[in-house]
Amino acid sequence: MKYLILVYSNPESWEHPMFVRDPGFLGLTEAERADVVREAEALHAEIVASGELVEGVALADPLTARTARPGDGGVTVTDGPYLETKEQLAGYFVVDCETPARAAEIAARFPDARLTAVEVRPIMTTGGEEM
Amino acid sequence: MTAPPAPAPTSAAVGELLRQLAPQVLGPLARRSARFEDAEDAVQEALLAATVQWPVEGLPDEPRAWLRTVAARRMADQLRSEVASRRREERDAAQTPADAHVTPGPDDESVAADDTLVLLLLCCHPTLTPSSQVALTLRAVGGLTTAEIARAFLVPEATMGQRISRAKQRIQTSGARFALPVGAEAPIRWAAALHVLYLIFSEGSTATSGADLHRPDLTAEAIRLARLVHRLRPDDGEAAGLLALMLLVDARRAARTRADGSLVPLAEQDRALWDGDRIAEGVALLTHALPRATLGPYQMQAAIAAVHAEAPSAEATDWRQVVALYGLLDTVAPSPVVTLNRAVAVAMADGPEAGLALLAPLADDDRLAGHHRLPAVRAHLREMAGDPAGAEADFRTAARLTTSLPEQRYLRGRAAALAPTTTIT
Secondary structure: OOEEEEEEOOOOOOOOOHHHHHHHHHHOHHHHHHHHHHHHHHHHHHHHHHHOOOEEEOOOHHHOOOOOEEEOOOOEEEEOOOOOOOOOOEEEEEEEEHHHHHHHHHHHHHHHHHEEEEEEEEOOOOOOOOO | OOOOOOOOOHHHHHHHHHHHHHHHHHHHHHHOOOOOOHHHHHHHHHHHHHHHHHHHHOOOOOOHHHHHHHHHHHHHHHHHHHHHHHHHOOOOOOOOHHHHHOOOOOOHHHHHHHHHHHHHHHHHOOOOOOOHHHHHHHHOOOOHHHHHHHHHOOOOOOHHHHHHHHHHHHHHHHOOOOOOOOOOHHHHHHHHHHHHHHHHHHHHHOOOOOOOOOOOHHHHHHHHHHHHHHHHHOOHHHHHHHHHHHHHHOOOHHHEEOOOOOEEEEEOOOOHHHHHHHHHHHHHHHHHHHHOOOOOOHHHHHHHHHHHHOOOOOOOOOHHHHHHHHHHHHHHHHHHHHHHHHHHHHHHOOHHHHHHHHHHHHOOHHHHOOHHHHHHHHHOOOOOOOOOOHHHHHHHHHHHHHOOOHHHHHHHHHHHHHHOOOOOO
16 A cells, blocks of 8 residues: 655755754754654665655755646746645655555654654555455 | 477567466575575576567577576576675685586476475565565566566556565575475465465456556466466365455456446446356366365355355345355454455345444444445445435445545445435425
């Protein structure tokens, strides 16, 4: 079963990996920061080696986003992201896991889960079971 | 004097032949070398060489021997270069000549058969995750390439390659011996191997037909592997039962989906579309196995599928028989999913209230929490019981919970059909 992991971030400046620019991360001691970085790297290595990571993508600064939406006389495209919130989507991962619990475990181990939020959503399949 | 060369076979024919030969080539090499990972790599290289050469140059006189020779040579090269580098590093002159590991020995058919089965059991080793077992089985026993397996599971080749290489390393480091298991371990290992074939089959049978013509047909591959196991273990009733189950379920394939990909439930399927040959073969397998072998879950599920297959319509189904078989299955291999199916059968035999009573305890079952199947079945039974409002609510809940697009469309359709009609004035 495939899951989309959405990594939200609230960085002081837009630079990947995003969590290292988060005020929460910057408030940690040097040793604590080193631990967080190490755990993040270990998680990435683990899901690559296990064959669970399908795709991982880092997104550019929301400053570069353009949004298409209904406007006068049709669709208009404006500069900026859809949601004008402090927390922005920083990137996403697609993982293929044995269980929903495992997908949630992976999401919870992203450093961003401690700082902002990481959302995990099942990806729908085009096949179905006989009823 | 040399005979004129035979016409070169098509790529598809070569592919089919290679898939048959793959386990027969890997089996002996893995057994003699006791190095599963390296043997598997060497065989993949030999298969690749054959894929390229045979369609151009024609089949060698003895394709299997050709592959064995090429694979053994690759492996010897590999070992030699490893040994050489180790020697350079350690200045250790006391190494066994690499060829000693891969010298061909006598090979009769029973050894070859055992090799294939040992290979299957290794690929389904309990230290591997189910998805790795499936991937490795398809590659090492099924002879599919990593790219083909990746396409079948809709993941990038790199992801699938990683899964396979991790699985091979695990097998090599687990210290698993290249031998058939004995004693108490044997039935557990066989059950695990059959389960992997079952997983391959289910993955294939839920895939939308015709969505991607280049996607390997996992259903056909699972049936081919189940046939192989059944042929090599004719007295294993569960192997026969699994093959029968696959054939009987696959027989309904053409009736299961409409041209637009929407699902047709069993009760509404056009039974004229069912594959009579598949059904006859499945029933014959089961009829032969049931009185002779130890009864197990696959034979029971196949028996249920056979009752459906032999019924002229949903109403004319022998539901009492289905209820009895699900009751048996729920005793031998209890699971909430079996109870759900049993509840449907009980509702058909004894009325919806009896079915709903069976479902009641499942509401507290953690294994079904958040799953669409319980509300979907309950909706169906509530509809039968004349409770359209309750049924509609359950169909809507189920539609929200499923992660399958065609299931969602089906469940929403059922809910909409039950919604109170608004009178337009």
